[in-house]
Amino acid sequence: MPKDFAAPANAPWPLVLALLLCSILISPARAVDSEPAPEESTTPQLAYIASDTRIPFWNIMARGIRRQAAELGYGVNIYSAHNDARRELELLATAIDHQVKGLIISPTNSSAATTLIKLASRADIPVIIADIGADSDDYVSYISADNYTGAYQIGQVLTHALETRGWQQGRVGIIAIPQKRLNGQARTTGFMRALHEAGIYNAAMRQQVDFSYDETYAFSRELIDTIPNLRALWLQGSDRYQAALDAIADSGRKGEILLITFDAEPEFLHLIPSGVLVGAAMQQPFLMGEQSVISLHQHLQGQNVEHNQKLPVLAISADNLDENRMIIQRNVLGLETTP
């Protein structure tokens, strides 16, 4: 799931880190925002159509693609559909017109992916679907994060925290992404399994609609106010973690209710160690971009490629943050020099 790159507001070093990230991201963002000129005709060309590279997740993935493509000798055109289906189709038409060797698509949605795959298939262009799924399976490979395992593991982090505090009888509230999404279902299932194994019961679930701060705050307060023994909130997204923290604080339950998330923000690197957050399940978009190019390359080389590939989600808590910091910075935050 792409994540919002909203700047943190309450810490100076995260601010520096954010500025650093922005400075890194601005450059590739330019490259994909406009129609790129085809690279040299002798270099085989790839194209990556992202739903919107203005979103950091896709931007990090695009950098992973570019880095791996360069390593394997491909030129790559990065396109951003700006979350517009028409533009997405137009970009696909452009890619087809440029006779690219392969396509990596992070579609605006799984339905649109089907059309993109079909049109690409008509032009005999192999397609790798990255992160966002497709209603069609006529692709070379679908590379996504292992949401279930990640959620299960971060659930274990939470239950461990609750047990440490002797709050096994407490209840857990969930503010979930829409459960009609496969990744939402996988996250919920994995997390619930962890609770079940620990004998901890969830209290209630609220599904996000507009992913706004207000919505997250309202859901958080509602759960806190209506469930007396609520001891934890789990956000299935990371970008509105501040709304949940504010709700806990406003309800006067700060220190009594734990917060844990799926996905990560750069500031999490210090919020977790400081105990503001118990932990976060972190996807690896940079790694996903690299794996996409590798898989496409293998296909073009005539090698067999696994049709569905699930990349691990890192369950990070204060206990393992330091040992995974380098991985987090590269694969999660894309903090690597682009070739």
Add this chain to the structure above:
Amino acid sequence: MPRSPTSPSIFVLLLGIILPTVFLTVASSAAVDYFVSKQRIYAEMQERTSRSLHTLQQNITGLMEAYAVNEYEKILANEVRQDANCAVLVKDYNLGKILGETAYITGKLRTAGSQVLEFEPDNTSHWRHLDNCYYSDSRDILNAAGAPIGHISLYASGAELDARLGAIIRESLLNTLIICTLIVLILLLMTRRFILTPLNAIITTIGNTDKGGIPIQMVPDGGPREVRTLARSINTMITSIRESRLDLQAQKDTLDHMAHHDALTGLANRTLFNDRLNHAIMQAVRQNSKVAVLFVDLDHFKTINDSLGHNTGDKVLNIITNRLTRCLRAEDTLARQGGDEFTILLEGLEDSDQAASVAAKILQAIGRPLQVEQTELYISCSIGISLFPDHGQTANELLMQADSAMYQAKSEGRNDYQYFNIELTQQALERLSLEAQLRTGLLNGELIPFYQPQIDAANGTIIGFEALARWQHPEHGMISPARFIPLAESTGLIHQLDLAIIRQAMTQFASWHHQGFNPGVLSVNLTVRHFQHQTFVETLQQLIEETGFRAEWLEIEVTESQLMTKPEAAINVLQQIHQAGIRIALDDFGTGYSSLSYLKRLPITKLKIDQSFVRELPHDEEDISITCAVIALAESLGLEIIAEGAETGEQVDFLLDHGCRQIQGYFYSRPLPGRKAERFILDYEGLARRA
């Protein structure tokens, strides 16, 4: 009742009529239903297709505007999958423009196996699939501004139509089958119940007949009106036939009785007697016994009939029948052969004397005086007896021989019985032979008239001749009239004989007149039997005309006794003869039982005194008295009088002295053949002239 093997029963015929009729009717209805349903389903399909197309249009317009290609393709797939359409095809102008084409063509096909396929514009088989769809409709897809952004075509599959029509056909066929079966069953059951069962009952009843082929029972009166009418008609026919059969049986019994019994006496007739005689002969053979046949003939019964009439004769016969019956055992058979002849069958005789005893008893019973209508009559009989097996082996033989024996008894003086002997058979054969010869003689002209002159004794002139039949047999010479006249009368040849004699005599007289002779009047004897012929007078006139004779030359002689049997009828005929100008003389006058009242009414011109009264003149006082009385009677009635049988001068003189001038007899001449008669005329005229 015989039944033709090729004729089907009513049941089968009805089945043959009802089944096709019902089938055609229901099938026609099913066909109409099928076509109506087809039209309706087709209209429904059109409407549904149009509605679906409209819905699709509404659903995909926004998606198409939003370039949500897969989303509207899902809708297309769902449409094809759920509504079982043949195909749906969309042309997306927006996406086409992006792709550098006129339109992006996408769609879904539904195969025969209900598999939904992606439409491939480059696949010709997919286009053929579209061509094979049953029905299609299409419309443009417009954006909010009304500009076309696409085009959608919905292809309806004929599968549903075929399936529904197939179901209708199956349903119709099933309904047809069920309805046909039910209707046929109901019709046949009702037909069987209300028509065939009553008809079968009628047929069964009619088939149960007696030996005469008439139904034993009346036909049951049940079922519908027509069958009841038929049954009543048949019952009426049966009743009529039964009544007719009863009538026929009664008539048959009557006829059978008449065929085997005598109408007058009620006795067995010849046929029945012969049957019983045959039966008796067979039984006698088995029992080794004797059978006797008695042939009884009344003596002089003809005289009673002729003088007292047949009514009296019939009464006499009935009295005789009763007397004969009392003489016999119950097991004996008495039959009347005809006329005054009776036959008696005596069975189980041990010897011939028993038959003689019965015959004697009969002679005694018959001989007793008879009282008929205040008149006492005396009658006797002659009986011939034949015995089985002594005198013959068959019924015919026994009857003939008894008959011969009876004639023998008569010839020997009557009032006696006679057993058959071989000589009697010879006489019977002779009699049969004589009859045959008489017939031949008539054909050959062997019967000729002899003429006996009638003389006016006062002046010696010939006043006429009486023609008398004579038989000149080519082998036996002259045969006596006493032999052949009774034979001619008994065989019915007398009519033919009389006419032959009259024709020859007329011819002879006409010839004499033509030669200038005056033979006078021709007297001919006629039996009254001639009067029974309606055309007798015409026959006489025809003979007169054919022979050149004249009516005034002819005189008919009839006997008194014959006239009196049926006087009224005789008077009628004699009147016709008299009116024809023919004279009539009453022959043998005085021998019978003449009624003077009738005598007065008869148109006769002459009385003829029988020779039996003349023979003993002038010595027998009784004959003298009768002769004088007859002459006086003739004078008083104004009739001429002639006497026959005068053989002596005394007799001629006596008659002249008492006023009878016309005399016939041997005194003047015996009956002469034609040539001698002619000579007599010549000679007698000469004598007369000389006198």
